[in-house]
Amino acid sequence: MFRQFWPYIDAYLQHYFIEFIKPQLRTLIPKDLQPFRVKHFDMGDIPCQIGKLKMYNNKDDDTKIIIDMDFNYSGNAKFKVNIRGFDAGANEITLKGKLRCYLTPLISSDPPFFGGISFAFMELPKFKFNLTGIGDFFEYPGLSKTIQSIADLQLANCCVFPNKFVIPMAPSNIDLTDLYFPEPDGMIRIKIIEGKNLDTKDSLIRQSKSDPFCAVQVGAQMFKTKTDKHCLNPKFSECFEAVVDDGSCQRLQIEIFDEDKIGFDEDLGHISIPLNGVKDKGTIQDWAKLEGCKSGEIHYKLQWYQLSKNQELLGHQKWDSEWRRANNPIYSALVMVYIDRIEGLPDQTSKGVLPSPFIECSIGKRRQRSLTYENTTDPAVHTSFTFFLENSESQTLNLSAIDEGTQNLLGELEIPLSDVTNESEMELYQVKKYLTHESYKKSTIILTVRVRAFKPCEIDETDPWTFNEADERASVETASLEENVSLPKHSETASESSGDGGKTAEPGKTVRMENNESKLQLEAHRFNIGPKLPKTQKILDVLFQRNKHSKKKNYDNQNCAQLNFNLKLDSEASKIIVTIIKVK
Template structure:
């Protein structure tokens, strides 16, 4: 079926890309990577595959049909771009994950008998691709990993719970609010208590020490504890709150990292837990062994809460007392906002230009924003916002329409949450309000819900022994490691006396932080529908690129050259040259604090042939590193005298995303005197220090 439909799907995706995504790339791409132009995009001729389909038939699913399926794409899609004058691209794209599809609302007399369908990945799918072009451009420190992180980030924004693609099919007179804005399954509180017996990742510098922090993920919602320095037995005592769209299929993922300010954080172990077990038992508290670790364990507590429409439950309850003893605040209610559409936004009258606008939603000091909608005064948004809050009765929900180009206000609306709380079911359902600015008035149709929290009735003592096991799926999902660059930090503190109701832990939004706090990164997740545009993520990407960087010395020591120890072997039977890099000594750092993270790049070439290159692993903070790494090169024995080996000693220290990896020394040898089966052992070569500018 997909084979027949694929040319039409490809044509639609190309149209969708050029009409909806491409115009937003000017917002998405960081300034340091501009000018950025898309040269070509197509999905190729190999279709996706669907397998292991399962239909759910539950009594509580009378209003919809739920289908799970494995999704696999391993096609020949191509994506070609030009970055700062360099040609680049991606191919060998693979996407594997488990999809959940919803057909709702069910209609008794209107074909196709359901109003539309939505689909979402249960967890972040395995998304891989091969970067092409630009040559040495991809040797910039961490660029490939950063690009992978941005791709994962956008994928989570697009279609990982609670975000989804929605395709409406019903006539315009059918209410599809439940399709775009379903009530979540519930909410969980997660307490990361402590860990013990973690592996040491800093053994070369500090014996039996690490700087661990814990990353927590529920669908597209990501959280991070503070880093505990110099310990293998950290005590965190931090709490987070996450919305659960569907507890029957979602999992909680916990991963512990060793913080590395000079590079990328190293994983110390990971663990996942099915949320259907938490929903069934109410409360789980236990120690669990960390996968990927020989001895590490994590101590945590998870409690399931139902959403309640009883306003008597707003505010702090007795069951919150234990959670409030944690190191960061928790909240007593959730506000959910769904904006259906806006009509009649003002034009720029002096020029007659249609605005490219976005919607900003705020409660207290926290602000979230929608996608940017270009050149339109009537917007079909179908977008949602969520806020965990305190003292909901005294809070005001603010909505503003803002022109993205001029940042001019196009209209503003204030809704006291007390008005929502006093409504039946604590909900304003598809009401028509007005965004006002000067003499302009733009209509907006929206739904606002306030929900209190109530512990699941199953929440009882002794949840220590868990026998249930999560069903093993045939499709891979990505671990938190692969999205480490887009993990957000939840280290804000509350100050109720000053009117600040603290941090926000809602699913995936951009949050304005206090001036005295560090910049925090949180996923800017939105519900994607047919025809949306990518979110404005410039600020988020700036944070991704603003990692801790090191500075070079103003004056280099070019007098002391490093020495490289290697050996060679020529195997005539297999026509292979085997190069072994043994060690390097006497490296002179160029970093101002004398830090160096060396590796060796080896290139084999002839006068008329292209280079064949390899490189060793990076040895962190070592001036006399031992590599003991061997590499094989296929060669033409008849041209052995024309071959040359080029060695470059490089420093992997992060000097900034667009600072090329500096060379600390270079050397070259010819193979004109190497005979078959000959081994040149324990050879030394001087790596001449290059000029100061690199």
């Protein structure tokens, strides 16, 4: 199907690139790479591939259909530019990621029985390319990394949660606000507390030291801690807040880097945390071992908040007290703005050339801007803005339409947020307002404004995954298993000499059973362990291939060695984590 569609998809993407992406490149390309001009762009004749489709049947929500799929493009796309008089380009372009599609709203009056399609990558996809052109030019310091960061930013702004790519399909009389502007699933508060035993990357300059900082990402939302100089056990204590569009599929990415003022920051490790677990449990605080490195752990805390329409919850609440002790400020409300369209902007040019407007949205000193809409006085904007705020009722929302070429103001509007919070649902839905201009008639703007307070999830005190806020580490029961082990003599001697005073590994989390038992019960089997540990596959065979041990054997547990360990299955990463706690 995609092979037959591909020429039409290519034509559409070329139009989209010229109309929306190309104007943004002028503002993103650094001045020392100007002038920058796009000469040619096409997607080639090799289509993308779609695989592993999964549909969700949500009986509680009959307004949309959800489909997940793997997206893979490894084609012969061509991209040619001129940078400072040099012809250059890119080929061998690959793009891989996991897409989530929504068919919504479902309607009964007209085929195809849904209003439109929206899709987004759950997290930033893997985008790679090969630069082509004059060899000496591409030795320009940092050029490849600059282009990569610009491409990642454009992808994030277009189609990574919370941003979506939307294709309307319904008749004009169908309200598609929920397609363009759905209510987020919730908000997550992130506290990066500290790290320990990090790898050293500056050993040639300073012995056993690094300059670590932490990068946090939820979809297209990216945050960065301050750098803790010359240490391997950094203390961050910084908080961040992120909107979560869909907690069932999104993940939190935490990466630690060694800052380098001259070259590139070096990776010190990373972890990926599925947010559906945070949503289910309310609060998680844990130490996690970093992946992709020799050593290192990160201590973090996560808390899930529902978005509430209750005006009484605006402002800081008692549950914010711990978070307010962090180095970063935290906020008490979320303001979301959706601009549907604008009609009748002024044409200020004497030759009748239409303006190329963009919309700037600001609250106080915080500003965000939309894409540029080329040569139009009636832009179909379909753009949303999100702000975290304190004291939202005393703030004012400011909207301005500005011509990209001349930077002339085409119209402006002020909306006190108290007008929004005084509404029963704390929302102005698809209201008609007017952008005022000194020498022109009023321009019409259709927009929706929402204010939401934060409310933490109900916490189950009996849940072994729930963490005590006063504790730096979790206190959870550990799963145990007694096994009859035949140990070599040197191992027995080492075990006896260590005694109970020896240090043990950090206990893992309990595997939760359907019958609410707190311990993982497994059938006992004989392990014959020599001086070397058995291969991983042998361990998995012993644990999960019960047909090799069909008869249950009883052992004298008083006279045999005992092994205490935890099992944790990470289905998303396709791995099983075994934590060895104690041997005696």
